[in-house]
Amino acid sequence: MKEFIDLHPALLWSIAGLILLLVLAATFWQQIKWWWFNTWVNFPLIGRIATLSRDANEDIWYPGWFCGERTLCQEYKDFVHLQDELDFDEKVTYLTKAGDNGRSGTPGWIWLLTVVMVFIEALGFSYVLAGYTIPGASENLQQTGAYGIAFLIAAILVAFTHLAGHELYKSGRIKNARREWVEDKRRFKLSTGTIPLARPQNSDDHMPAYTQLCNRVGAHPTYLVSIATLIIVLLIAGAATYVRGQVLEKELVARVTHSSQRIDSMDLSRPLPRLPDADAASDRDADRKAASDEADIDRHGGWATFIVLAFVFVFLQMLGVIFGYRWGFAGQNSAQAFREMGHGQYSSYAAMRESYRRVADTAQARLAVLQQKIMARNSHVGTSGQHLSKTFRDYIQETRIADQAEWQNQRHHAEAVRRQQAASQDMGDAAPPADSAVDAVMEQLAALGDDKAAKLAILSDLPDQLQQQVITALKRRKQAQARRARNTELENLL
Numbered sequence: 001m002k003e004f005i006d007l008h009p010a011l012l013w014s015i016a017g018l019i020l021l022l023v024l025a026a027t028f029w030q031q032i033k034w035w036w037f038n039t040w041v042n043f044p045l046i047g048r049i050a051t052l053s054r055d056a057n058e059d060i061w062y063p064g065w066f067c068g069e070r071t072l073c074q075e076y077k078d079f080v081h082l083q084d085e086l087d088f089d090e091k092v093t094y095l096t097k098a099g100d101n102g103r104s105g106t107p108g109w110i111w112l113l114t115v116v117m118v119f120i121e122a123l124g125f126s127y128v129l130a131g132y133t134i135p136g137a138s139e140n141l142q143q144t145g146a147y148g149i150a151f152l153i154a155a156i157l158v159a160f161t162h163l164a165g166h167e168l169y170k171s172g173r174i175k176n177a178r179r180e181w182v183e184d185k186r187r188f189k190l191s192t193g194t195i196p197l198a199r200p201q202n203s204d205d206h207m208p209a210y211t212q213l214c215n216r217v218g219a220h221p222t223y224l225v226s227i228a229t230l231i232i233v234l235l236i237a238g239a240a241t242y243v244r245g246q247v248l249e250k251e252l253v254a255r256v257t258h259s260s261q262r263i264d265s266m267d268l269s270r271p272l273p274r275l276p277d278a279d280a281a282s283d284r285d286a287d288r289k290a291a292s293d294e295a296d297i298d299r300h301g302g303w304a305t306f307i308v309l310a311f312v313f314v315f316l317q318m319l320g321v322i323f324g325y326r327w328g329f330a331g332q333n334s335a336q337a338f339r340e341m342g343h344g345q346y347s348s349y350a351a352m353r354e355s356y357r358r359v360a361d362t363a364q365a366r367l368a369v370l371q372q373k374i375m376a377r378n379s380h381v382g383t384s385g386q387h388l389s390k391t392f393r394d395y396i397q398e399t400r401i402a403d404q405a406e407w408q409n410q411r412h413h414a415e416a417v418r419r420q421q422a423a424s425q426d427m428g429d430a431a432p433p434a435d436s437a438v439d440a441v442m443e444q445l446a447a448l449g450d451d452k453a454a455k456l457a458i459l460s461d462l463p464d465q466l467q468q469q470v471i472t473a474l475k476r477r478k479q480a481q482a483r484r485a486r487n488t489e490l491e492n493l494l
Contacts, residue, residue: 027108034079041072041366048072049366053373062398065390072370073395076363080396081342082356088349091337093201097209098216098331099173104344105335106162106327114162114320119154121313125240126150128247153236161317164229165324171221173330177210178219184208191219197333216331233317237310244309248302252295363392413454420444420458438469445474 025032041048052068059065095101126149181190188207191214195204204212329335338344346352371388423440441462448454459467 023108023112037075037079038362038366041075048075049370049373052370053377056374056378065395066374066388068370068374069367069388069390070395072367073363073392076359076366076392077396077399079359080356081345081352082396083340083352085349088341088346088352090201091197091341094197094216094331094337095329095334097201097204097212098329098334099213100329100331100334100338103329103334103338104327105329105338106323110323110327114158114323115154117316118157118320119150121309121316122153122157123147123150124309125244126153128243129240156232157236157317158320160225160229160232161320162324164226165321165326166328167222167225168321169325169328170217170330171223173213173217174219174221177213177217178221180208180210184210190214194332197337216333218332229317229321233314237313240313241306241310244306245303248299248306252299256291256295360392360396367392413451416444416448416451416454417457420461437466438473441466441470442473442477445470 044050049072052072055066055068055071057067059067059070062070092101095103123146126146129146129149178190181188188211190211192204192207192211193215195201195215204215207215329338331337342352342355346355367390371390375388423444441458444458445455448458459470462470
């Protein structure tokens with residue numbers, strides 16, 4: 001691996017630059033996407049306006065629109081994050097009551113910084129571990145194994161430290177709420193039940209702030225992940241320091257042994273006349289002591305370095321915990337509320353409306369250019385002289401009306417099913433007379449109008465006996481309608 005890096009430094013820097021570029025692109029993706037789309041829309045010859053202007057077909061499903069107009073509006077609509085003011089305020093209320101208002105998710109550059117720092121620190125002792133993990137392996141294989149071990153250690157530590165920081169923040173919020181509850185002499189319930197984002201957020205307005213928080217965060221703090229993280233960090237730091245120390249001791253022992261052998265061999269190779277035995281022994285002892293003292297100095301310096309590295313490692317993990325504590329949400333649905341509010345882009349509903357206005361103005365300007373090109377093309381080769389006056393806001397309004405109508409139909413269908421189920425349960429509990437039960441079902445079927453799917457759902461949920469009676473009543477009604485139709489036809493003929 002080292003030889004490959006030495007031979008291809010440009011490739012290494014290219015990969016590092018590409019990774020950095022990807023991180024920047026992910027961080028500013030919405031801005032890049034918006035810029036590129038507008039550039040592509042205005043691109044000559046092959047841009048969106050140029051290609052859509054060649055489509056002179058009117059949209060048969062939406063009178064007054066050309067297909068190209070609606071296509072361009074739909075593409076710009078993807079950049080619109082517009083919602084009802086009440087819905088926006090509900091999300092703000094949820095974040096406020098959960099104690100998460102003003103917080104955000106962990107930024108991408110924080111993730112990158114954490115991973116890089118932990119990986120570099122883990123790489124420092126993973127090479128030592130690789131020697132024991134892959135005994136007898138070559139130098140290149142040990143280096144490759146060191147990268148793999150460093151990646152595994154970094155992934156484990158980053159995940160655990162981030163989760164530990166998030167757990168500490170969440171448990172801290174719950175602990176503060178419980179303290180306020182005790183100080184309030186427990187006059188109210190600590191929690192009245194989980195209130196998700198989908199429910200009305202004013203349902204616990206009459207409760208104190210600590211109850212509102214526990215309804216969205218939880219009522220019981222936990223520190224399991226934090227304890228597990230502490231154990232893992234201390235084990236890795238201690239084990240890494242111990243292994244480093246053993247490798248150092250091994251090298252020092254080998255060096256002292258080699259020095260002793262060299263001293264003995266030098267003594268035997270000295271030319272005559274030789275020193276007296278006592279003087280020679282004294283010289284050898286002095287040389288051995290010098291080698292031993294040098295080894296002791298290296299030992300003390302090495303252990304001090306390893307201890308400092310262990311502290312650096314622990315502080316890096318503490319930094320990861322701090323990052324997890326600083327960013328993230330405690331509420332069960334706070335992350336969802338944050339995403340639906342535009343990932344923190346809008347501090348208020350007015351800010352969201354302003355963002356919509358900028359997108360709408362840009363879209364309208366591009367739509368006007370497209371309409372001019374379509375009308376110019378129709379004047380030369382087309383058959384329609386229609387003046388195009390639709391706007392982007394018209395498209396948004398029509399889309400909103402269609403969505404509301406679809407939502408109303410779904411809600412009416414769900415309410416009809418609920419009424420039918422409630423009626424079936426009431427009939428089962430009270431056991432009403434058969435005629436009144438049939439009349440009730442017939443009224444429900446009549447209220448559904450032409451919604452055959454809902455009618456079939458009601459019939460399928462009825463008891464067998466009642467279902468057969470309703471079918472018989474439907475047949476009689478059908479026969480009566482046919483008889484009346486025949487009588488009317490005869491009267492017209494006479």
